[in-house]
Amino acid sequence: MERTVEEPPTSAVLLDHCHFSQVIFNSVEKFYVPGGDITCFYTFTQHFIPRRKDWIGIFRVGWKTTREYYTFMWVALPSDLTKDLTKQQEVQFKAYYLPKDDEYYQFCYVDQDGVVRGASIPFQFRPETEEDILVVTTKGKVEEIEQHNKELCKENQELKDSCATLQKQNSDMQADLKRKQEELETLQSTNNKLEEKVKEQKAYWETELLQMKENNQKVSSENEKMGVRVDQLQAQLLTQEKEMEKLVQGDQNKTEQLQHLKSENDQLFISLTEQKENQKKLQQTVEEMKQKETTAVKKQQKLTESRNKKTTVEEQLVQEVEHLKAKVEAGKACYLEKYKECQRLHKQIRQLRAAALEVKQDQKSQQEPVGMGSKEPAVGTVIGGTCI
Numbered sequence: 521m522e523r524t525v526e527e528p529p530t531s532a533v534l535l536d537h538c539h540f541s542q543v544i545f546n547s548v549e550k551f552y553v554p555g556g557d558i559t560c561f562y563t564f565t566q567h568f569i570p571r572r573k574d575w576i577g578i579f580r581v582g583w584k585t586t587r588e589y590y591t592f593m594w595v596a597l598p599s600d601l602t603k604d605l606t607k608q609q610e611v612q613f614k615a616y617y618l619p620k621d622d623e624y625y626q627f628c629y630v631d632q633d634g635v636v637r638g639a640s641i642p643f644q645f646r647p648e649t650e651e652d653i654l655v656v657t658t659k660g661k662v663e664e665i666e667q668h669n670k671e672l673c674k675e676n677q678e679l680k681d682s683c684a685t686l687q688k689q690n691s692d693m694q695a696d697l698k699r700k701q702e703e704l705e706t707l708q709s710t711n712n713k714l715e716e717k718v719k720e721q722k723a724y725w726e727t728e729l730l731q732m733k734e735n736n737q738k739v740s741s742e743n744e745k746m747g748v749r750v751d752q753l754q755a756q757l758l759t760q761e762k763e764m765e766k767l768v769q770g771d772q773n774k775t776e777q778l779q780h781l782k783s784e785n786d787q788l789f790i791s792l793t794e795q796k797e798n799q800k801k802l803q804q805t806v807e808e809m810k811q812k813e814t815t816a817v818k819k820q821q822k823l824t825e826s827r828n829k830k831t832t833v834e835e836q837l838v839q840e841v842e843h844l845k846a847k848v849e850a851g852k853a854c855y856l857e858k859y860k861e862c863q864r865l866h867k868q869i870r871q872l873r874a875a876a877l878e879v880k881q882d883q884k885s886q887q888e889p890v891g892m893g894s895k896e897p898a899v900g901t902v903i904g905g906t907c908i
Contacts, residue, residue, distance in 0.1 A: 528575040528594075530586040531634025540686055541693050542568040543629035543638025546608060551644040554620065559612050560593075560627050562638065564605045567701065570597055573632030576611050581624040581642050581682070586634050590625065591617040622646045639686065767886045774879050781879075785872050792865050795858060802855050809848045816841045 546561040560576055577589035593611045619625060622644050629638035816837070823837050 528577070528589070528592050528630065529573055529632050529634045530589070530630070532585050532587065540636060540639045540689060541565065541697070545627050545629075545638060545640035548627065548640045549643055551646050552618075553647055554618070554645050555615055557612055557615050558618065559610055560640075561608055561610050562627070562629060563608050566606075567697070568637060569601065569605075570595060571632045572597060574637075575630050577628050577630060578613065578619070578625050579628050580619075581626055583628075586628070586630050586636060589628070589630075590619055592630075595629075619645050770886065771883055774883055778876060778879050781872055781876055785869070785876075788865060788869060788872070792862070792869070795862055795865065799855070799858050799862065802851060802858060806848070806851045806855060809844065809851055812844050813841075813848055816844050 542565050544563050544565065546563060548560075552558045562576070564570060574595040575592045576595060577586070577592035579589050583589075591613065593613060595611065596609070598605060598607070598609070624642040624644055626642050627640040628636050631637050819837055820841060
């Protein structure tokens with residue numbers, strides 16, 4: 521058995537599971553003359569599509585699987601699968617690869633999956649015979665021929681039975697093919713509807729996806745803007761916290777300064793009170809000295825009028841007057857000094873009050889922007905029952 525270099529695709533599928541009606545072999549001779557090339561003619565049915573690795577093999581009748589081929593040739597695909605499938609195709613077998621015996625063979629079309637799609641009627645490879653020639657032979661030879669004829673008749677009957685089986689299989693396969701075609705048409709219709717639904721759903725999903733992408737882009741843009749805004753707010757909050765710390769520190773410093781000013785104000789109030797008491801005492805002393813001076817003047821007038829008094833008494837009176845005048849002048853100077861000291865204290869108190877008021881206004885102006893208000897009692901000093 522001769523084979524080409526590349527082995528064809530075969531299968532262990534049994535004869536009962538093959539489909540012989542999808543490829544039809546045409547013009548198959550009952551016998552072919554040995555030593556010459558033979559041409560195999562075939563056509564495809566409507567629903568069969570050939571493929572690149574399909575092949576046609578020569579099988580001895582009685583084969584069971586596609587692995588039992590004698591020789592084979594690759595099938596040439598039509599140039600146009602839509603138009604040339606209905607045309608008759610052909611493939612040529614060279615004489616060198618053909619069988620040399622006179623057994624019965626047949627063509628089988630095998631697809632690239634190793635499954636038979638068509639089979640021809642049986643044929644032989646034997647020379648031509650002249651049926652009209654009278655053959656004279658012996659009785660033994662006649663018996664031998666008769667025996668051979670019986671064998672041939674038996675083989676012929678077997679071939680007929682095989683053909684009947686094949687025809688029945690072909691009918692069954694045609695019915696099955698028709699049923700499959702109807703199912704295929706139903707499936708194609710369903711598939712077309714499903715494809716339309718898939719297209720509609722795909723279009724709907726694409727629209728939804730586009731909207732989701734647009735929404736996602738908007739959300740991403742808004743998130744970026746919100747992120748920038750949050751960073752700005754955090755920076756602003758940090759700045760405000762630092763400013764608040766400075767304000768709190770400044771408020772503490774102002775409070776300490778205010779307490780210090782209050783302490784100084786209290787001390788000045790005490791000092792001023794003492795000065796006022798001294799001033800009152802000095803005024804009383806001055807009044808007393810004025811009264812003494814008036815009394816002394818009256819005495820001097822009396823002394824002047826009474827010139828008859830002794831000079832020593834007069835001198836004593838004059839000295840006493842001078843002494844009183846000196847005391848009056850000293851009291852006036854002391855009073856003037858104390859008055860200036862009081863004026864200076866009043867001026868210092870007014871400055872302290874203005875400073876305290878300025879501190880209060882600074883605290884209020886610094887605390888109002890951040891929502892922190894505080895109320896401080898009015899700074900003042902009560903002197904002699906009057907608020908300064």
